[in-house]
Amino acid sequence: MTASLTDRYVHAVARSLPESRRDDVERELRATIADDIDARVDAGSSPSDAERDALTSLGDPAALVAGYLDRPLHLIGPAYYLTWVRLLRLLLVIVLPIATAGVVVGQVIAGTPPGGIVGSAIGIAITLAVHLAFWTAFVFWLIERTAQRSAQRAAMPTWTLDQLPTPPVKGVPSLGEAITVASFVALAIAAIVGQQFVSNFTDAAGAPIPVLRPELWSWALPLVIAILVAEVGHAFWLVAARRWTLAHVVVNIVLAAASATLMVFLITGPGFYNPEWFAALERVAPSGATPVLDIVNLITVLTVVGVGLWDVVDGAWKWFRGRSA
Amino acid sequence: MDDKDAAHLQELRRGTVVLASLLVLRTPGYGYALLDQLERAGFEVGGDTLYPLLRRLESQGLLESEWNTDEARPRKFYRTSPEGVALAARLAADWDRLTASLHDLRGDLA
Numbered sequence: 342m343t344a345s346l347t348d349r350y351v352h353a354v355a356r357s358l359p360e361s362r363r364d365d366v367e368r369e370l371r372a373t374i375a376d377d378i379d380a381r382v383d384a385g386s387s388p389s390d391a392e393r394d395a396l397t398s399l400g401d402p403a404a405l406v407a408g409y410l411d412r413p414l415h416l417i418g419p420a421y422y423l424t425w426v427r428l429l430r431l432l433l434v435i436v437l438p439i440a441t442a443g444v445v446v447g448q449v450i451a452g453t454p455p456g457g458i459v460g461s462a463i464g465i466a467i468t469l470a471v472h473l474a475f476w477t478a479f480v481f482w483l484i485e486r487t488a489q490r491s492a493q494r495a496a497m498p499t500w501t502l503d504q505l506p507t508p509p510v511k512g513v514p515s516l517g518e519a520i521t522v523a524s525f526v527a528l529a530i531a532a533i534v535g536q537q538f539v540s541n542f543t544d545a546a547g548a549p550i551p552v553l554r555p556e557l558w559s560w561a562l563p564l565v566i567a568i569l570v571a572e573v574g575h576a577f578w579l580v581a582a583r584r585w586t587l588a589h590v591v592v593n594i595v596l597a598a599a600s601a602t603l604m605v606f607l608i609t610g611p612g613f614y615n616p617e618w619f620a621a622l623e624r625v626a627p628s629g630a631t632p633v634l635d636i637v638n639l640i641t642v643l644t645v646v647g648v649g650l651w652d653v654v655d656g657a658w659k660w661f662r663g664r665s666a
Numbered sequence: 667m668d669d670k671d672a673a674h675l676q677e678l679r680r681g682t683v684v685l686a687s688l689l690v691l692r693t694p695g696y697g698y699a700l701l702d703q704l705e706r707a708g709f710e711v712g713g714d715t716l717y718p719l720l721r722r723l724e725s726q727g728l729l730e731s732e733w734n735t736d737e738a739r740p741r742k743f744y745r746t747s748p749e750g751v752a753l754a755a756r757l758a759a760d761w762d763r764l765t766a767s768l769h770d771l772r773g774d775l776a
Contacts, residue, residue: 366721368733369697369742373717376698376739400714408718 346392347374353402358409366409374399417481424498425481432473441466442524446531452539519576526569533562542621550618554611561607568600585660593656597649604645608638683711683719685761688746688754691729696741720744728753 344352351374355367374395381391399405407414417425444465448458533553540549553562575592579585607613619634686709690700701716723729728750734743746754 365742368740370717372739372741373697373713376696376741377713380698380702398713400712405714405718408714409721411718411722 346396347371347378350374350396350399350402354405354409357403357406362409413485415485416478417485421481421485423500425477429474429477432477433470436473437466437469438520438524440469442527445528449531449535450539452535454541516580519573519580522576523573526573529569530566533566540618542618544617550621551615552618553613554615556611557607557613561603561613564603565600568596568603571596584663585656587660590657590660594653597653601646601649605642608642613641614638679710683709683716684723685754685757687716687719687723688728688750689758691744691746692751692754694732694743694745696734696743700744723750 351367351370354370355363358366374392377395377398378388378391381394382388386394404414406412441462445458445462448461453461536552537555537558538549540551542550544550575589575596578592579589582589604613614634614637616634619632619637622633683704686704686707687700690703695703697713697717697720700720701711701713704711704716720729724731724744728747729744730747731742731744734741
């Protein structure tokens with residue numbers, strides 16, 4: 342004998358209920374379904390139609406079980422959703438850039454070609470984001486379904502006034518900006534150090550040909566790195582002070598002037614880039630009338646001077662505006 | 667009635683089934699009969715909502731239950747407990763208060 346639809350329905354509900362309540366719920370459900378079928382037959386339905394309609398009106402057995410177990414039909418309910426979103430956002434903002442930057446630096450040092458670095462950085466970032474989202478959601482899913490509701494609810498951080506975001510003050514770099522500066526500087530330093538050991542060109546002896554003049558390690562490159570680190574210090578100093586002061590402007594001018602002067606001196610004098618690297622490049626990809634090195638030198642000078650000027654004017658303007666306000 | 671109306675109506679009616687059930691079950695009754703009675707009284711509620719709700723109210727001590735095996739079909743009869751009657755009185759009083767407030771707010775609106 343095949344199981345009736347009612348048997349199958351009741352089984353679908355009962356199997357998901359705890360042993361202690363299964364029999365009682367099953368008995369009541371059977372009686373209720375039978376009552377409904379009788380009422381529908383009395384109203385003129387055929388017995389089989391009546392059974393179908395009665396069960397259909399009860400709906401998905403899983404939803405009924407959820408009702409009996411008082412179990413939520415969502416992953417993360419309103420009690421925890423906002424806490425989860427805040428935590429996830431925090432993790433994504435902090436962990437994701439740091440880990441991705443770490444991978445990039447590692448790959449640069451290992452000498453992976455640029456295409457490979459970008460590819461693996463994107464891959465790592467996506468994988469990490471998925472993991473962060475999944476595992477935090479998983480933990481909150483557990484919290485939603487386990488332990489004593491009221492006890493946990495008390496343990497969850499409740500929203501307080503302290504969590505209100507501070508509106509950005511015009512002209513004052515946020516911590517985020519300072520962290521961005523620090524990240525770029527870390528990448529730049531990694532690139533400066535890395536290019537000494539890893540290159541796409543090698544000399545006759547098989548040693549890598551650096552892009553920057555190796556002689557500069559005696560003084561100029563450490564100075565460049567020191568200026569970069571000082572830029573980071575300046576950015577965090579601004580965050581701490583919360584506004585541009587005359588001292589910030591002066592230091593900013595000194596740093597910009599130092600980097601511009603150094604680069605212009607190097608490029609017009611002993612040279613910043615390694616001629617051997619560009620000679621190797623010429624052999625692979627011969628340039629036209631103007632040597633590539635000249636073009637790169639010009640672009641570098643224009644960039645350093647341009648960025649420096651903009652930085653100085655921007656800082657001075659913010660100080661001036663903040664002072665008059 | 668469009669979906670938006672339906673959603674708001676559902677929101678408005680949420681909770682009324684609890685009060686109605688507590689009031690009806692002051693006379694002992696079983697699940698299907700209660701569902702039928704509520705439907706005829708104009709409460710739109712499905713068995714998938716009502717039957718688990720009865721269990722929940724029972725576990726909260728607002729309903730008491732007893733199996734009646736006198737008839738051919740054994741049925742679980744629910745009856746509103748004294749605690750449930752007291753809650754129903756408070757809920758009904760609140761309902762009346764809301765009705766009065768709404769009446770004032772509504773003014774001339776038909």
